[in-house]
Amino acid sequence: MLDPSLRQRLQQTKNITVFTGAGISAESGIPTFRERFTGLWANTDPQEVATPEAFRADPQRVWDWHVHLAGTVRRAAPNAGHRAIARLQEAVGRVTVITQNIDDLHHAAGSRDVLELHGNLFRLAPFVDEEALFAGERGPLICHLCGGYALRDDCDPYAGREDLACLRLEAGPVPRCPACGALLRPDIVWFGEPLDPHVLGAAFEAADACDALICVGSSLEVEPAASIPYRAIRRGAVVIEINPAPTSLTEHADAGIQGNASAVLPELFREVWG
Ligand code: OAD
Numbered sequence: 001m002l003d004p005s006l007r008q009r010l011q012q013t014k015n016i017t018v019f020t021g022a023g024i025s026a027e028s029g030i031p032t033f034r035e036r037f038t039g040l041w042a043n044t045d046p047q048e049v050a051t052p053e054a055f056r057a058d059p060q061r062v063w064d065w066h067v068h069l070a071g072t073v074r075r076a077a078p079n080a081g082h083r084a085i086a087r088l089q090e091a092v093g094r095v096t097v098i099t100q101n102i103d104d105l106h107h108a109a110g111s112r113d114v115l116e117l118h119g120n121l122f123r124l125a126p127f128v129d130e131e132a133l134f135a136g137e138r139g140p141l142i143c144h145l146c147g148g149y150a151l152r153d154d155c156d157p158y159a160g161r162e163d164l165a166c167l168r169l170e171a172g173p174v175p176r177c178p179a180c181g182a183l184l185r186p187d188i189v190w191f192g193e194p195l196d197p198h199v200l201g202a203a204f205e206a207a208d209a210c211d212a213l214i215c216v217g218s219s220l221e222v223e224p225a226a227s228i229p230y231r232a233i234r235r236g237a238v239v240i241e242i243n244p245a246p247t248s249l250t251e252h253a254d255a256g257i258q259g260n261a262s263a264v265l266p267e268l269f270r271e272v273w274g
Pocket residue numbers: 020021022023024026027032033034035039100101102118188189190216217218219220221222242243244245247259260261262
């Protein structure tokens with residue numbers, strides 16, 4: 001699968017970063033985003049369900065769309081690709097997984113060091129309505145429980161963590177923070193929103209420190225995530241891409257392996273680390 005000199009370089013690595021996108025979870029039954037007929041964005045305009053403006057305009061519609069997606073994700077289990085990445089921890093000193101996925105399957109497979117660039121579908125967060133804040137419609141009172149801008153000025157001081165923790169992404173009305181009444185939303189990054197600076201900073205550090213980066217199943221069309229493999233290339237790390245279709249990275253990588261993650265990853269790791 002690899003030429004012998006590349007195999008040898010990989011065998012000497014002590015610090016590997018694995019960068020993943022929706023393609024690694026495709027064989028677990030979770031649709032990708034941009035594939036022509038089957039991608040989530042082939043049938044739905046992301047502006048209507050995956051932006052803060054969409055949630056502001058119609059919170060229930062956006063909530064229901066994510067509940068439906070969560071149904072698919074809950075039924076999914078890690079595949080041989082996720083499991084191979086988790087096993088890599090035993091063969092190589094340090095493995096950091098940087099994922100754009102919100103499905104939690106790397107954790108489920110046993111990967112320990114996972115940076116979720118775009119958040120996690122199963123965590124809830126307060127909806128911060130920036131338009132209302134800028135328009136002066138809301139006071140800047142921070143809720144002690146959800147950490148968002150409190151909707152009510154008389155935020156309930158007795159509401160506790162357990163009241164918030166029992167709320168889940170499930171069918172029904174959009175839940176509200178039990179203390180301040182703010183609408184809750186999935187803790188993921190929608191279009192037009194910034195990434196968590198701590199997570200992004202840690203991802204940049206991982207890409208800057210690794211000896212090799214393996215990029216799996218991403219179209220690399222969304223920034224700033226897409227710039228991460230290029231940081232490793234600039235520093236001279238070995239970069240391998242696994243994807244059935246070529247991307248902008250393919251011609252810059254040391255090897256572009258065309259194929260599905262669940263077949264290629266176990267075979268590649270067996271070839272290099274035995
Ligand atoms: P895309 O849907 O843009 O790209 C998926 C990639 O996976 C494509 O390049 C496919 O060729 C490849 N692929 C498909 N099946 C595969 C398989 N079995 N094995 C390996 N690769 C396969 O998904 P992302 O690049 O992850 O944002 O998209 C980036 C972001 O855009 C996502 O994180 C999402 C979306 O809007 C959020 O969820 C916040």
